[in-house]
Amino acid sequence: xxxxxxxxxxxxxxxxxxxxxxxxxxxxxxxxxxxxxxxxxxxxxxxxxxxxxxxxxxxxxxxxxxxxxxxxxxxxxxxxxxxxxxxxxxxxxxxxxxxxxxxxxxxxxxxxxxxxxxxxxxxxxxxxxxxxxxxxxxxxxxxxxxxxxxxxxxxxxxxxxxxxxxxxxxxxxxxxxxxxxxxxxxxxxxxxxxxxxxxxxxxxxxxxxxxxxxxxxxxxxxxxxxxxxxxxxxxxxxxxxxxxxxxxxxxxxxxxxxxxxxxxxxxxxxxxxxxxxxxxxx
Numbered sequence: 001x002x003x004x005x006x007x008x009x010x011x012x013x014x015x016x017x018x019x020x021x022x023x024x025x026x027x028x029x030x031x032x033x034x035x036x037x038x039x040x041x042x043x044x045x046x047x048x049x050x051x052x053x054x055x056x057x058x059x060x061x062x063x064x065x066x067x068x069x070x071x072x073x074x075x076x077x078x079x080x081x082x083x084x085x086x087x088x089x090x091x092x093x094x095x096x097x098x099x100x101x102x103x104x105x106x107x108x109x110x111x112x113x114x115x116x117x118x119x120x121x122x123x124x125x126x127x128x129x130x131x132x133x134x135x136x137x138x139x140x141x142x143x144x145x146x147x148x149x150x151x152x153x154x155x156x157x158x159x160x161x162x163x164x165x166x167x168x169x170x171x172x173x174x175x176x177x178x179x180x181x182x183x184x185x186x187x188x189x190x191x192x193x194x195x196x197x198x199x200x201x202x203x204x205x206x207x208x209x210x211x212x213x214x215x216x217x218x219x220x221x222x223x224x225x226x227x228x229x230x231x232x233x234x235x236x237x238x239x240x241x242x243x244x245x246x247x248x249x250x251x252x253x254x255x256x257x258x259x260x261x262x263x264x265x266x267x268x269x270x271x272x273x274x275x276x277x278x279x280x281x282x
Contacts, residue, residue, distance in 0.1 A: 006118050007037070011192055014227040018235035019218065028176045029196055029236060033228050034189040039124035041167050043189055044143050044156040053153060056144040059278075062090035063142065063173040065152040070175045070184045070201045082207035084255050085247050088275060092157065093142035095255075098274040101128040107268030122191060126166040127269070136162040145172075154187075178220060184211055193226040193234070197243065208248035213241075240264050 023030050032047040048055050064070060067089040071078050088095060103111060112129055119125045128134050143156040154174040161168050172187040176198070183198040199211040200221045215222035215238075223241040226234050242262040250256055255275040261268055 004037075004121070006114065007121070007191060010118075010225070011227055014193070014225050014237050015229070015235055018225075018227060018237045020229075020233065020235050022232055023234055024232070028178055028183075028185065028198070029224060029226060029234065031194070032172055032187060032189050033194050033226070034122075034124075034191045037122060037191045039122050039167070039170060039189050039191070041123070041158055041160065041170065043170060044145070044158065044172075047172075047189070048145050051145070051153075053145040053147060054150075056146055057141070059093050060091060061142045061144045061152075061155060062088070062092045063155050063157055064089050064175055064184070066090065066175075070182050071203060072182055072201070075201075075203050077203035077205060077207070080205065080207040081203050081209065082249060084249055085207070085209050088247070088255060092155075093140065094278050096140055096276045096278060097138060097159075098276065099128070099134050099138060100131055100272045101134070102131075102270050103129065104266075104268050104270075107263055107266060111268065120166065123167045124170055124190065125188060125195075126161070126164070126168050128161065128168065133161055133163060138162060138168060181220070183221060193228050196224045196226060198222055198224070199243065199245065204248075206248070208246065211243075211245040211247070213243040 034043070045055065067086045071081070115127060115129060119127070139160045139162060141158040143158060144152050145154050145156065146152050154172045157169060157171050157173060158167070159169040160166060170188065174185050176183050176185045181200070183200055186197045186199070188195040197213050198221050199213045202210045202212060204210060213221045213223060218238045223239040224236050225239055226236045228234055240263065244260045246258045248256060257273040257275065259271040259273070
């Protein structure tokens with residue numbers, strides 16, 4: 001019951017206080033959106049059917065078909081991009097990921113309530129609350145959604161904690177442009193809407209990459225909570241939640257990621273990933 005009350009409260013808050021827009025005016029916030037009170041691990045099939053997209057699953061797909069499209073043409077370090085980072089984003093299915101998590105006070109208490117109720121109830125964004133939840137590892141399924149011309153429109157990254165079988169992450173990736181600036185867009189379908197994150201990509205001096213969501217106003221990098229009103233109208237809130245994803249190669253040549261979250265300037269969650277290439281069968 002509490003999960004339904006919290007979910008309804010969040011949707012009402014966005015509906016009553018969010019910006020009202022015709023989706024055609026802001027196409028970068030357009031779907032996929034959840035239509036029922038449950039997301040789970042089969043949502044991409046429903047979305048593909050409704051959108052006339054083909055589902056493609058094999059060991060060559062990545063979150064983006066061309067990672068360079070997500071990097072600003074004026075990035076001074078673009079030519080320094082590490083090939084290992086580029087390969088990971090373009091061939092994500094060829095890797096496994098080990099993950100560790102650490103929550104920080106005081107946000108962790110509210111996060112525990114939200115994840116144990118709302119996230120668990122809709123089976124989406126069940127972010128690990130304790131390090132041992134991912135002790136058995138996480139699955140890594142990369143599902144490309146293609147149009148009739150075999151063009152990759154977006155990619156669903158479906159990940160579940162092997163120990164709990166819960167969906168940790170069902171995010172839809174694509175590269176988008178807003179006012180001629182490129183972003184990585186990640187859409188997390190939620191009941192009657194979505195959580196959409198826009199990240200700008202910055203190549204560092206050492207060739208590593210930072211994906212940053214720290215915008216101060218709508219229309220660029222940032223976190224957007226969306227409520228669907230009808231087929232053409234949405235309401236959305238621009239949430240002061242910031243993310244920094246640093247993908248780098250350590251001194252031993254291992255690909256790693258530090259993923260940090262802040263809310264109103266308070267760090268509340270840090271995830272660390274060790275990215276391992278799949279072992280070739282003999």
